[in-house]
Structure formats: structure tokens, C-alpha cells
Amino acid sequence: MKPxxxxxxxxxxxxxxxxxxxxxxxxxxxxxxxxxAAVKWYGDHLGCEAVADQPRVTDCHGMxxxxxxxxxxxxxQGTGVNRIGLSVPDVEEKMLALEAVGVGGAGVRLxxxxxxxLVREIPGLYNHGFIFDPWGTRIEFVDDPDHxxxxxxQLQSTDPEAAIxxxxxxxxxxxxxxxxxxxxxxxxxxxxxxxxxxxxxxxxATDERAINHIAFAVEDIDTLVADMTARELNVREPAVPExxxxxxxxxxxxxxxxxxxxxxxxxxxxxxxxxxxGLVAEEDTxxxxxxxxxxxxxxxxxxxxxxxxxxxxxxxxEELEGDELSAEQAASRRERGTLGSIxxxxxxxxxTTLGYVKTAPxxxxxxxxxxxxxxxxxxxxxxxxxxxxxxxxxxNRPLAGGPEDLSTWVRCITQGLPxxxxxxxxxxxxxxxQSPGYVAIQKEMIHExxxxxxxxxxxxxxxxxxxxxxxxxxxDGDTLVVEVQxxxxxxxxxxxxxxxKLTERxxxxxxxxLEYQFTIEDDTVWTAPWTGMFHFDLDNGxxxxxxxxxxxxxxxxxxxxxxxxxxEREGAQSxxxx
Amino acid sequence: xxxxxxxxxxxxxxAGGCAATQPEVDPxxxxxxxxxxxxxxxxxxxxxxxxxxxxxxxxxPTEYGVFTATPPGLGVVVEGEIPYQDWALExxxxxFAARFAEDTEVKCFLPGIPRANYMPYPFxxxxxxxxxxxVYGFAEANRTIHMDKETPEEAPIDSWMxxxxxxxEGDTLVVEAHxxxxxxxxDRAGNFASDTLKVExxxxxxxxxxxxxxxxxxDPNVYTAPWTIALPLYRRLEPNAQVLxxxxxxxxxxxxxxxxxxxxxxxxx
Numbered sequence: 074m075k076p077x078x079x080x081x082x083x084x085x086x087x088x089x090x091x092x093x094x095x096x097x098x099x100x101x102x103x104x105x106x107x108x109x110a111a112v113k114w115y116g117d118h119l120g121c122e123a124v125a126d127q128p129r130v131t132d133c134h135g136m137x138x139x140x141x142x143x144x145x146x147x148x149x150q151g152t153g154v155n156r157i158g159l160s161v162p163d164v165e166e167k168m169l170a171l172e173a174v175g176v177g178g179a180g181v182r183l184x185x186x187x188x189x190x191l192v193r194e195i196p197g198l199y200n201h202g203f204i205f206d207p208w209g210t211r212i213e214f215v216d217d218p219d220h221x222x223x224x225x226x227q228l229q230s231t232d233p234e235a236a237i238x239x240x241x242x243x244x245x246x247x248x249x250x251x252x253x254x255x256x257x258x259x260x261x262x263x264x265x266x267x268x269x270x271x272x273x274x275x276x277x278a279t280d281e282r283a284i285n286h287i288a289f290a291v292e293d294i295d296t297l298v299a300d301m302t303a304r305e306l307n308v309r310e311p312a313v314p315e316x317x318x319x320x321x322x323x324x325x326x327x328x329x330x331x332x333x334x335x336x337x338x339x340x341x342x343x344x345x346x347x348x349x350x351g352l353v354a355e356e357d358t359x360x361x362x363x364x365x366x367x368x369x370x371x372x373x374x375x376x377x378x379x380x381x382x383x384x385x386x387x388x389x390x391e392e393l394e395g396d397e398l399s400a401e402q403a404a405s406r407r408e409r410g411t412l413g414s415i416x417x418x419x420x421x422x423x424x425t426t427l428g429y430v431k432t433a434p435x436x437x438x439x440x441x442x443x444x445x446x447x448x449x450x451x452x453x454x455x456x457x458x459x460x461x462x463x464x465x466x467x468x469n470r471p472l473a474g475g476p477e478d479l480s481t482w483v484r485c486i487t488q489g490l491p492x493x494x495x496x497x498x499x500x501x502x503x504x505x506x507q508s509p510g511y512v513a514i515q516k517e518m519i520h521e522x523x524x525x526x527x528x529x530x531x532x533x534x535x536x537x538x539x540x541x542x543x544x545x546x547x548x549d550g551d552t553l554v555v556e557v558q559x560x561x562x563x564x565x566x567x568x569x570x571x572x573x574k575l576t577e578r579x580x581x582x583x584x585x586x587l588e589y590q591f592t593i594e595d596d597t598v599w600t601a602p603w604t605g606m607f608h609f610d611l612d613n614g615x616x617x618x619x620x621x622x623x624x625x626x627x628x629x630x631x632x633x634x635x636x637x638x639x640x641e642r643e644g645a646q647s648x649x650x651x
Numbered sequence: 652x653x654x655x656x657x658x659x660x661x662x663x664x665x666a667g668g669c670a671a672t673q674p675e676v677d678p679x680x681x682x683x684x685x686x687x688x689x690x691x692x693x694x695x696x697x698x699x700x701x702x703x704x705x706x707x708x709x710x711x712p713t714e715y716g717v718f719t720a721t722p723p724g725l726g727v728v729v730e731g732e733i734p735y736q737d738w739a740l741e742x743x744x745x746x747f748a749a750r751f752a753e754d755t756e757v758k759c760f761l762p763g764i765p766r767a768n769y770m771p772y773p774f775x776x777x778x779x780x781x782x783x784x785x786v787y788g789f790a791e792a793n794r795t796i797h798m799d800k801e802t803p804e805e806a807p808i809d810s811w812m813x814x815x816x817x818x819x820e821g822d823t824l825v826v827e828a829h830x831x832x833x834x835x836x837x838d839r840a841g842n843f844a845s846d847t848l849k850v851e852x853x854x855x856x857x858x859x860x861x862x863x864x865x866x867x868x869x870d871p872n873v874y875t876a877p878w879t880i881a882l883p884l885y886r887r888l889e890p891n892a893q894v895l896x897x898x899x900x901x902x903x904x905x906x907x908x909x910x911x912x913x914x915x916x917x918x919x920x
Contacts, residue, residue, distance in 0.1 A: 187804070187805060187807070188805065366779070366780060367683045367684065367780050368682075368683040374779055374780075374781065374782075474912065474913035474914075475904075475908070475909075475911075475912040475913065476901070476904040476908050476912075477901075477904075484900060484901070484904070485900055486898055486900045486901060487898060504795065506777050506779050506782055506784040506795070507777065507779050508690045508776075508777035508778045508779055509683075509690060510690075511690070511775075511777050513775075513777050513784050513786055513793075515784075515793060519791075520791055520793065521791050522784075522786045522791060522793045524775050524777070524786050524893070524894060526893075530891060530893075531890070531891050533891075537895065539895065539896040540896060540898055541896060617807070618795070619807070619808060619810075620761075620808075620810035620811060620812060622760075622761055622810065622811050624759060624760070624790070624900045624903075625758075625760045625761060625811065625834075630904075630907075630908055631908065631911065634908055634911035634912070635911050637911075637913075638911060638913070641913070
């Protein structure tokens with residue numbers, strides 16, 4: 074179970090407004106896995122105060138933050154509610170104190186600026202610095218001497234002007250410009266700053282993310298709801314939730330940019346029990362038209378990440394029914410996957426740790442989409458033999474006599490195909506570059522790059538076999554189809570080697586989504602071809618490949634081999650077996 | 652003269668100017684945006700990868716005969732010699748003596764910049780609208796040249812291949828590269844730089860099938876002054892020219908890990 078930022082309640086002023094239903098920012102709701110740990114963390118590191126008789130609520134310098142136990146699929150960054158902002162007397166002092174806490178366990182994750190510094194001055198505005206709580210809520214510190222305490226909520230919008238109009242006209246905030254620089258809406262002492270969403274596409278919906286929703290208190294909730302309904306907004310009628318502490322009613326409305334907004338009556342005091350929120354922002358179902366490069370080919374260029382697909386098993390687990398997991402199942406599968414694949418790494422080491430990764434975990438049940446069973450077709454005798462050998466090596470690998478006894482991945486030679494495309498626990502970047510007639514595909518781990526011609530080229534000779542085979546591509550409409558043959562057969566994929574024919578299909582299915590299909594044909598190993606699929610997500614704004622110089626820093630080889638020799642010496646001395 | 656293409660380029664321009672009645676012939680293929688089109692497979696000739704400076708031939712370990720010998724070659728250092736600081740000249744001599752074990756190429760390590768461009772293997776330039784990629788066969792090396800950053804960004808972390816930002820100056824692709832880890836040798840003769848190296852490269856098309864390549868090296872911790880190499884890159888004209896996989900890791904393993912092999916003398920030491 075992941076944490077959710079629940080509710081922040083600002084004990085601010087009720088704003089006078091042109092409409093009857095002027096609202097007050099009442100609480101921020103954070104979803105997370107451990108509400109009581111969150112109350113402690115916010116107390117220890119942010120100086121927020123526990124609220125009597127409300128063990129899952131903290132009073133954060135004037136703002137009520139309600140923590141709800143629940144499953145989140147990502148942090149606040151990348152949603153319409155990017156972060157919350159606190160004003161402190163001295164940002165640098167605060168950040169240094171938090172740096173001293175460290176990241177271990179439920180520590181403090183600092184977000185440094187590009188030059189490594191923790192604090193940056195924005196002339197005329199304030200100094201600021203950023204951290205994350207252990208469950209993925211982004212927190213900004215500023216120094217605004219006029220208003221120490223809970224300072225702002227930072228929204229990101231594809232259309233900031235429209236968002237500001239919404240919060241001003243519908244909820245009765247006061248539109249303004251903070252210190253002549255930041256546009257936003259004021260609710261009492263607290264600002265909602267609204268900035269342009271910096272990425273391609275739209276912000277993710279806040280539902281299911283760390284900051285789940287923000288809540289406004291309103292005196293006359295019925296009038297406001299009627300007003301919203303007249304504006305054709307997607308409103309859920311107010312009602313007193315189960316286990317509510319008071320008789321205050323709570324309704325919800327989908328705000329701009331996927332921001333879930335709660336409306337509560339002023340005497341709202343939350344609920345006794347954990348409460349899950351089920352209103353999902355409307356999905357954009359418009360069919361996607363792939364843009365063209367300036368020279369007229371479908372444009373797949375960019376920095377893609379396979380993070381959202383990490384954890385999808387190749388084959389459908391037999392106990393699962395249906396084609397899609399629930400968000401909760403997907404999150405717990407991801408948590409198992411990240412914990413299970415690399416042991417001993419702290420959460421911060423894993424790119425796909427829930428709460429940090431920007432994208433939601435895929436709900437796909439299995440990669441295999443054909444056959445529809447989601448499972449590989451039956452293997453031939455040779456296939457079974459090879460598969461068994463791989464399993465034996467995986468679970469019972471003998472001590473390595475030399476480098477060649479270790480896997481080609483451990484040796485930093487290659488993961489092979491299609492293994493190199495598969496999402497892992499980290500370094501899932503996929504950079505696609507194009508020039509007329511060519512596509513280059515580089516996977517971050519272990520910096521292998523495939524240059525694929527998209528116009529007919531003669532095949533390579535029979536005597537040229539490669540680890541990654543020969544890739545030959547063509548455009549089928551907007552889909553890049555790549556056929557790969559000519560494998561040297563030494564990087565075996567589930568038993569397939571030198572006879573493998575791999576066909577890949579790369580297709581953009583949305584502004585920020587790339588569908589990757591791979592069809593495996595090898596009749597010496599399987600009795601029928603089969604196809605898998607998963608997605609990559611565009612992340613041009615932030616992601617960049619790091620140089621995964623694997624072989625150059627492969628201390629693991631030295632350690633594994635010297636440890637093997639040491640074990641053999643020990644065995645020889647004690648007269649035991651190797 | 653070999654090292655300076657400028658006089659040659661001027662001649663072309665003058666000839667074009669004189670033939671006023673002829674339609675102007677552009678000797679340089681153009682990309683969609685009017686910039687020179689560098690797409691394709693390229694390779695350096697010559698002996699720069701063996702030794703950047705003027706050198707006669709010299710031998711290596713005799714076990715494999717002539718294979719380990721260095722062919723003679725004209726240097727590509729415009730200034731003639733690399734202006735090393737005294738300590739660095741001494742270091743270069745030590746490197747040279749140990750080159751068959753210590754050159755980063757022997758170990759199949761990423762070759763760095765500029766060396767990747769004059770190794771004796773082809774490399775592929777993919778010129779996109781935001782990035783230019785150079786893909787090398789050796790050690791799976793590659794580099795992304797950011798053409799879409801208004802101001803060069805600091806490298807987030809030191810690396811073998813560094814961080815590259817490019818821009819067009821007329822018909823010349825100018826690339827500023829920095830953020831190196833300083834470990835890659837510049838050739839098999841032990842020439843080297845440190846992690847404060849900054850390289851300014853200039854790719855100037857000389858026609859459809861050749862590029863004049865210059866790299867100005869600046870590293871105040873190793874050299875007494877900046878210096879420049881200059882050499883042509885040639886298009887590989889074979890109809891099926893392509894960069895093949897040269898995953899050299901396994902050929903380096905005995906050198907790197909042989910002493911840890913079962914049965915090796917003093918195994919584990």
C-alpha cells in the first residue's frame with residue numbers, strides 16, 4: 074500500500090467574491106502507505122503539528138493535510154498539483170538541516186539544482202529549494218518574510234489563464250500576480266500559483282497520485298454545486314461520507330488539468346476511517362495522429378522511458394483473470410518488482426520506485442498479447458531443453474572459472490534482443506533519433522545503439538552474424554516495422570538464438586505514448602510465433618540518457634571471479650567440494 | 652597544406668563567382684533545413700589512432716609479427732607537436748611504454764572524443780532536426796550532439812564520451828564537448844588529456860564525400876596551450892556501407908581478468 078497525500082486544510086479567510094459560493098482552501102489530501110509515519114515525518118522535518126484525536130491529520134502551519142492510506146501510482150510531480158510550498162525564515166538553513174537527515178529509510182530526498190546547489194535565488198521573488206517526502210510529494214521551501222508558514226500550492230496547467238479563471242470565477246479566489254512575477258489565485262493567505270505545464274502533453278490526473286486532491290470549504294455548497302452543474306462541470310453531489318467526524322458534506326469536481334477538487338462544508342473534520350476516492354478524470358480518447366519529421370517521415374524522436382511498464386511479466390500469471398489489473402494490484406506488483414529485482418538498494422536507487430517515478434505503473438496483465446492466452450505457445454523438444462538449461466543456470470550457476478562462464482549481461486557485452494528493450498528497475502531510457510531513411514534506437518542500459526535503415530538495403534552475408542542481429546526497417550503507415558535476423562545465437566532469449574526472427578513494431582499511440590510490439594518466430598524453439606507488447610512514455614523535459622559505461626566500471630567481474638577463486642581455495646583447504 | 656582546406660574552399664567560391672552566367676552549383680549536399688547534409692557513414696584514413704604526431708614506423712611485441720607494429724604516418728597536430736606540460740610529457744612516455752596493456756582501446760573502453768572520430772572504423776552520422784547522433788561500432792560508443800539547447804548545459808556527470816552541444820556556423824558544424832572523465836587516451840602512443848579537457852570540433856564539408864575535421868583541445872592541467880588536430884573524414888561509398896557491431900568486450904577479458912581465471916598462477920591475486 075502506498076501513501077497518499079490526503080487533504081490540506083487552510084485555516085484562512087473566506088474570500089469575498091463576486092459569486093455567493095466563495096470558497097476557502099481547506100485541506101490538501103495526500104495518499105500514502107503509512108499515514109501515521111507521515112504525520113511523524115511532517116512533524117520531524119517540516120514542523121507540522123499532529124491534530125488531537127485525528128491520527129492521520131497534520132496541521133502544517135495553518136494548512137490541514139489529511140493523509141489517507143491507499144495505493145498511489147506516482148508522486149505529485151507530473152500532475153496538475155506539482156507541489157506544496159512552505160515559507161521559512163531561512164531556506165538555506167532549512168535545506169542544510171534536511172540534508173543532514175540523509176535519505177536512508179524514510180529520510181528526506183533533496184532535489185538539487187543542475188549545479189548541485191540546494192538553494193536558488195529568484196531575484197525579486199525569493200530563495201527556494203525542493204525536497205520530496207518519502208512517498209513522493211514534492212515540497213518547496215521559500216522565504217517570504219511577510220507570510221511564514223504554509224505558503225502556496227503550485228499548479229501546473231496546459232492553459233494557466235483558463236485555470237486561473239476557473240479558480241477565481243468558480244471558487245471565488247482572487248486572481249493576482251505575486252510580487253509582479255507569479256500568476257495565481259489567492260485564497261486568504263494561501264496562493265495557488267499556476268504555471269505552464271513544462272512537458273509535452275497534459276499533466277497526469279491527481280487521482281491515484283501522492284497529492285490526491287485539494288479541498289475547498291464553502292458555506293453554501295448547494296449553490297456552488299448548482300453553479301458548477303450549470304457550467305457543465307463534472308461534479309459529484311455532496312454527501313456526508315461514511316465514518317465522517319462531523320455532518321459536513323463533501324463533494325468532488327474535476328478541475329482543470331486533471332486536478333481533483335473536493336468541496337466541503339466548513340465544519341469538515343475528515344473521516345475516522347481511510348477513505349478511497351474514486352472519481353477519475355476523463356480520459357482523452359481522441360485518436361492520435363503521429364507528427365512528421367521536417368523531411369516527411371513519421372516522427373518517433375525523443376526520450377522515451379519504459380518505467381511505466383516495469384513489472385509486467387512476459388506471461389500471464391495463471392491465477393489472474395481479465396486483461397487489466399486494478400490500480401492497487403498494479404502498484405503492489407510494481408513494489409514487488411522493484412524490491413525483488415535488486416536487493417539491498419535503497420528506494421532512491423530504483424528508477425521505478427512508486428512515488429518517485431512520474432508515470433503510473435502499467436495495469437497490463439502480461440506482455441504477451443498473442444496468443445490471447447497470454448502465454449507462450451508450446452515449445453519444441455529443443456526449446457524445452459534450452460529453456461531448462463537457462464533455468465538451471467539462473468538458479469544454480471556453478472562457480473565461474475572465467476569470464477565466459479558468466480552471463481553476457483554480467484560481462485557487459487549485451488542483453489541481446491529483445492531483452493535489451495525490456496523495462497528494468499532502472500536506466501529505462503530509450504532515445505530514438507532519426508535522419509532521412511534511418512532510425513537509431515539507443516537503450517540506456519547498456520548503451521547499445523541500433524542503427525536501422527528504413528529504406529530497402531541488401532541483406533548482410535550469411536557469414537556476418539551479430540549479437541543483436543541485423544535490423545532492417547520500413548514504415549507501415551505511421552508504424553516503424555523492424556525485422557531482425559542474423560543473430561549469432563549467443564545471447565539466448567528464452568531458448569531462441571541463431572534461428573530467431575524478431576519483428577518489432579513501434580507506433581505512437583498518443584502524444585506521449587509509444588507502443589512497442591515484438592513478434593518472436595523460431596520454429597526450432599516454439600511451435601507457433603507469439604507477440605508481446607508494452608509501452609514507453611515520452612519524457613523530453615527531464616530525462617536524458619546517462620552514459621551507462623558498463624564494461625569500463627565492471628568491478629563486479631573482478632569481485633565475482635576473485636570470490637570464486639577464494640571459495641575454491643577454501644574448499645581445497647577444508648577438503649570439501651568446490 | 653594538407654592540414655588546411657581553406658585555400659581549397661576559396662578556389663571553389665571564386666570559380667563559382669567567375670562563372671556568372673552558369674547556374675550556381677552547390678558542391679555540398681543540403682539537408683531539409685539548408686544546412687550541409689552530413690548523414691551517412693564516414694571514416695578517417697591515416698594513422699592518427701596510432702599516433703597523432705609525426706612518426707616513423709615502430710614495432711611492438713614480436714609474438715604476432717607485424718600485426719603489432721605501428722605504420723608510419725604524417726601527424727595531424729596542426730602545431731606539429733602537442734604542447735605538453737613537463738610532467739605530462741613524462742606521463743606520455745610512461746603511457747607509451749605500457750601501451751599494449753594500458754591503452755583504453757586495448758581494454759575495449761569507450762574511446763572518448765575526439766578519438767572516436769579517427770579510429771580506423773566507420774561511424775554513422777544521423778542528422779535529425781533536434782539532435783545529431785554519431786554511432787560508432789567500436790565498444791558500442793555513441794554520442795548525442797544537442798542542437799536544440801540555446802545555451803550549453805553543464806554535463807550532469809563526467810563521462811567517457813562527454814557532453815556535446817552543436818551549432819552551425821555557416822556550413823560548419825561546430826561542436827563544443829566537455830564533461831569528460833579524462834581516462835580515454837587520444838591514441839595508441841599514450842597521448843592523453845584530463846577531466847578538464849574541453850574540445851571544440853569543426854566539421855566542414857569539402858564536397859559531397861569528404862569533411863574537414865578539426866578538433867581544438869584545451870586542457871590547462873595538461874597542456875601549456877590549446878592545440879588542434881585537423882584531418883579529413885571520408886564517406887564510405889560502398890553501396891551497403893554500414894557500421895557493424897564490434898562488441899570488443901570479450902576480446903579484452905583475458906587481459907583484464909585472466910589472472911582471476913581458474914588455474915591461473917596465483918589465482919585471485
